[in-house]
Amino acid sequence: MPVIYDNVKLDCGYRVDLMVKNKVIVELKAIKAVEDIHIAQLLTYLKLANCKIGLLINFNVFRVKEGLTRLINKYYVPNK
Numbered sequence: 001m002p003v004i005y006d007n008v009k010l011d012c013g014y015r016v017d018l019m020v021k022n023k024v025i026v027e028l029k030a031i032k033a034v035e036d037i038h039i040a041q042l043l044t045y046l047k048l049a050n051c052k053i054g055l056l057i058n059f060n061v062f063r064v065k066e067g068l069t070r071l072i073n074k075y076y077v078p079n080k
Contacts, residue, residue, distance in 0.1 A: 016045055025054045034058055034069055046073035 018026035027042045034056060042054045051073060058067030 014045060014048065016049070019049070019051075022049070023051060023053065025049060025051050027054065027056045028059070029056065029067075030059045032060060034067075039069070039071065042071055043073065046071065047075055050077060050079075052076040 016025055017028045020026065025042065025045050027038070027045070029038060031038070038056060042056050046052070046054045054071040054073065056069040056071065057064065058069075061067040
């Protein structure tokens with residue numbers, strides 16, 4: 001995902017794991033525990049892409065449903 005600031009496109013963009021129909025960002029992890037930095041990372045992606053919903057999936061758990069974290073971007077602006 002490129003970063004665009006003041007109509008200047010920076011090629012040092014972020015690497016989103018999955019983006020579904022430009023509406024949902026899915027971040028995949030295999031970590032011991034989800035920490036604030038992982039949530040901050042996904043929220044940053046949501047704000048930069050102007051997406052409303054993000055899903056953080058941690059595969060390092062016994063049941064995948066225990067590793068699901070759903071985030072909502074409160075700064076989302078719908079496209080007209």
